Amino acid sequence: MRASRLLLPILLGAWLTGCSGSDGAGDSIEVKLTATPRNAGRLGQATLSPRGERTELSAFISGVPLGMTQPVRLYAYVYAGSCAKPGAQPAYELNNTVLTSRLGPVDGWRLSRSAQVPLATLRATPYALVLRTAPADGGYDIFCGDIH
Numbered sequence: 001m002r003a004s005r006l007l008l009p010i011l012l013g014a015w016l017t018g019c020s021g022s023d024g025a026g027d028s029i030e031v032k033l034t035a036t037p038r039n040a041g042r043l044g045q046a047t048l049s050p051r052g053e054r055t056e057l058s059a060f061i062s063g064v065p066l067g068m069t070q071p072v073r074l075y076a077y078v079y080a081g082s083c084a085k086p087g088a089q090p091a092y093e094l095n096n097t098v099l100t101s102r103l104g105p106v107d108g109w110r111l112s113r114s115a116q117v118p119l120a121t122l123r124a125t126p127y128a129l130v131l132r133t134a135p136a137d138g139g140y141d142i143f144c145g146d147i148h
Contacts, residue, residue, distance in 0.1 A: 031145040039142035050119040083144035
């Protein structure tokens with residue numbers, strides 16, 4: 001377990017290095033995901049990439065709360081506002097799929113999602129990206145990151 005904790009920052013850095021790029025319609029942006037109290041001590045990073053009229057989300061998180069149903073299902077939402085003050089309802093859902101991929105023996109998860117909104121729209125005004133557990137696992141917010 002200790003070795004996996006030591007490898008996590010190295011794998012996270014390597015994974016993020018391979019996530020940059022775009023389709024020529026603009027640059028990808030990185031969003032630091034901050035763990036909520038329900039997932040304290042965990043790390044996360046998301047990359048938002050423009051794909052025409054869509055935005056692709058690729059994220060890595062270092063872990064989920066103990067006791068979550070396997071396979072892990074996480075929901076992703078974009079709220080108007082910020083993590084400190086999000087809107088009442090999600091502006092966009094990124095839930096074309098909710099399954100995550102485990103990163104081998106390392107305590108971490110990878111997820112990919114897509115939103116039917118151009119990245120330029122998400123960058124034009126303040127938005128927050130929220131990762132939430134499945135309803136069967138309580139529907140709790142476990143990460144949030146402000147989109148800049």
